[in-house]
Amino acid sequence: MSVFATLDEQSxxxxxxxxxxxxxxxxxxxxxxxxxAIYVPGHVEHWGESASTVGAIQASMVSAIPLxxxxxxxxxxxxxxxxxxxxxxxxxxxxxxxxxKPTDILIKEKTAPKTPPKVAPVEQPTPPKHPQPxxxxxxxxxxxxxxxxPQAINQVKNGTAMATVQDRTFxxxxxxxxxxxxxxxxxxxxxxxxxxxxxxxxRVTILFDINRDxxxxxxxxxTKSGSPSLDASALHALQRVEGFGPLPAGDHITVEYTFDYxxx
Amino acid sequence: xxxxxxxxxPLSSRPLSSTTPLYAVALLIxxxxxxxxxxxxxxxxxxxxxxxxxxxxxxxxxxSSSADPATLPAKAAFDETLYNDLSNAGLFDLxxxxxxxQSAPGGQSEIQxxxxxxxxxxxxxxxxxxxxxxxxxxxxxxxxxxxxxxxxPQIFARQYADTxxxxxxxxxxxxxxxxxxxxxGGGITGIAETKIYFVKQTGSxxxxxxxxxxxxxxxxxxxxxxxxxxxISPDNSRIAFSTLGKNSGFQIGxxxxxxxxxxxxxxxxxxxxSPAWAPNGQQLxxxxxxxxxxxxxxxxxxxxxAHRVTDFKGPDVSPTWNPKTGAQIAWIxxxxxxxxxxxxxADGSGVQRLTDGGYATSPSWSPNGQFLxxxxxxxYGPGAPGGQDIYVMEIATKKWIQLTHDGGRCDFPAxxxxxxxxxxxxxxxxxxxxxxxxxxxxxxxxxxxxxxPGSDMPNWSWR
Numbered sequence: 229m230s231v232f233a234t235l236d237e238q239s240x241x242x243x244x245x246x247x248x249x250x251x252x253x254x255x256x257x258x259x260x261x262x263x264x265a266i267y268v269p270g271h272v273e274h275w276g277e278s279a280s281t282v283g284a285i286q287a288s289m290v291s292a293i294p295l296x297x298x299x300x301x302x303x304x305x306x307x308x309x310x311x312x313x314x315x316x317x318x319x320x321x322x323x324x325x326x327x328x329k330p331t332d333i334l335i336k337e338k339t340a341p342k343t344p345p346k347v348a349p350v351e352q353p354t355p356p357k358h359p360q361p362x363x364x365x366x367x368x369x370x371x372x373x374x375x376x377x378p379q380a381i382n383q384v385k386n387g388t389a390m391a392t393v394q395d396r397t398f399x400x401x402x403x404x405x406x407x408x409x410x411x412x413x414x415x416x417x418x419x420x421x422x423x424x425x426x427x428x429x430x431r432v433t434i435l436f437d438i439n440r441d442x443x444x445x446x447x448x449x450x451t452k453s454g455s456p457s458l459d460a461s462a463l464h465a466l467q468r469v470e471g472f473g474p475l476p477a478g479d480h481i482t483v484e485y486t487f488d489y490x491x492x
Numbered sequence: 493x494x495x496x497x498x499x500x501x502p503l504s505s506r507p508l509s510s511t512t513p514l515y516a517v518a519l520l521i522x523x524x525x526x527x528x529x530x531x532x533x534x535x536x537x538x539x540x541x542x543x544x545x546x547x548x549x550x551x552x553x554x555x556s557s558s559a560d561p562a563t564l565p566a567k568a569a570f571d572e573t574l575y576n577d578l579s580n581a582g583l584f585d586l587x588x589x590x591x592x593x594q595s596a597p598g599g600q601s602e603i604q605x606x607x608x609x610x611x612x613x614x615x616x617x618x619x620x621x622x623x624x625x626x627x628x629x630x631x632x633x634x635x636x637x638x639x640x641x642x643x644x645p646q647i648f649a650r651q652y653a654d655t656x657x658x659x660x661x662x663x664x665x666x667x668x669x670x671x672x673x674x675x676x677g678g679g680i681t682g683i684a685e686t687k688i689y690f691v692k693q694t695g696s697x698x699x700x701x702x703x704x705x706x707x708x709x710x711x712x713x714x715x716x717x718x719x720x721x722x723x724i725s726p727d728n729s730r731i732a733f734s735t736l737g738k739n740s741g742f743q744i745g746x747x748x749x750x751x752x753x754x755x756x757x758x759x760x761x762x763x764x765x766s767p768a769w770a771p772n773g774q775q776l777x778x779x780x781x782x783x784x785x786x787x788x789x790x791x792x793x794x795x796x797x798a799h800r801v802t803d804f805k806g807p808d809v810s811p812t813w814n815p816k817t818g819a820q821i822a823w824i825x826x827x828x829x830x831x832x833x834x835x836x837x838a839d840g841s842g843v844q845r846l847t848d849g850g851y852a853t854s855p856s857w858s859p860n861g862q863f864l865x866x867x868x869x870x871x872y873g874p875g876a877p878g879g880q881d882i883y884v885m886e887i888a889t890k891k892w893i894q895l896t897h898d899g900g901r902c903d904f905p906a907x908x909x910x911x912x913x914x915x916x917x918x919x920x921x922x923x924x925x926x927x928x929x930x931x932x933x934x935x936x937x938x939x940x941x942x943x944x945p946g947s948d949m950p951n952w953s954w955r
Contacts, residue, residue, distance in 0.1 A: 404638045412678035442679055471679030483536040
């Protein structure tokens, strides 16, 4: 016992203030790590991705396969969700006719020739020449934007092509251009350049810019597939493209193109 | 732009300096905040598995918005030309006329896109508009809509006006078709406004004729008595050809389309044939036997300052320039007996033989410089199988494909300016006076005749 007691008495002498400082440093480090944990995942996660919280998915050419929602499937219970989106304001009450009272029925029938609202010739406002900021919507900026796709929804032969857009304006207004880009690259992809056994089921993602004249630039591999021949075939597809036609608007766009090798 | 990850990555992975840890940590944290802000806005993600379809395009019947009796024939010519142009382009999955809605929307406010995007048309794009003839003027308003983007459907709108005639209605349709192709073709320029020049035989005389790329509007150009192998200059201003003089044999002739008459070309007394324009329009290669043996010579478009580039025993004829670089010439040489296809630099160096046998004639270099089209009889001789057909060879690999099969004798292929079409002469029974001009896509599909019998040696304008 006495041995332990002497040890206990000696310890404050030997470690003294250094021990306190060490504990303080540990607390600092822990606090810094906690701060990192708060900030890092939220940002790292959606770099380069079409994460729903960053940009709305605007265009898709997949009809059969709906775009996967990037948001964790918390749905159903709004209250249980962590990232609670602010509830949309209740839509302003339409100036609806108050339902007629039973006594009014006769009068209503007399004033009957109230024509139903015309549906067909909705005058489309001529779109402006330059991209306009999208009017704010009450919709939450999450994956559900994928359900209101303006672009020609198309299934390309024997596979899928999809476009996601972070600039809502371009994707809405010039959806056709993205489809042309998608088609042109796909037409220039010679799948027989890829080794079938090594490439089956693999995906490679290529990044490139399209300049004002419609020429692809800065072609580089974003995510390798693990099959060098598939990576090369995807690069060759881009190198074969001589141009997509002048951009309808803007100075340049960046496209992230995924080649999904699936041979039947 | 890739600014987000690219800027964030190197910063965060750089080893932190031990002397200024606070500074480094601050930098790291700052990078975390700044990176999302640096991310550029125009970022798209596309994806493909295998293959891609063609864009499905519907062409509406244009609305005639005038009562002038000239409206109907103009509209008929316009509708037919527009449909054919878009169909000939080989770019679109064109909605059959049976499946297009019967309505003729005349403007953006009249079209109901749901009609067009739904079955059976299923169109992704709709071309429509109106046409009017008033007081001798024809006015056409053309629209192109993305049928599946009801929010911003319009891709472009164009107005065209000209003096009223069926031919002008066709030209307007060509312009509108080229505009559509420029927008939707993914970098491909249309050829609907290009011309084809060819040789037309009437009796014993042969003259240079011109026509639209679709065979319409055929008209005579030269009146020399005997003119063959027309070659249009890159700026569409002059036609070089070979003409047979009364006592001088074959000479190079030059016709100005601006002056509408022949202009001077300095010939020598010997035979000069098969001219070919350099892509800069400043030089003309041709075959001349002024030194006794037919050799390739290069002169300026007036025929002066000529110099020889080949020096081989045996005939050297039919030069064609690489239109992409202007630095190589392909030609036919008979130095080993039967004529074979060769290429060389324009100064005569670096000669390579491309064909390994048979009887090769009439080379034409593709606009992108990658391919040579030529006529080839691979098994030449009495009783040999096969006949003369059109072939395309990739110059880099010397791999070739055969584009015509069993269609009779084919010769004189020429590329379209977009490099996607070929025009050639075909005689199904081998008789020279039955030769007609055909066109096809450069993969050998969509063959169709442009002229009747008696026409030969087509040449496609450069633009």
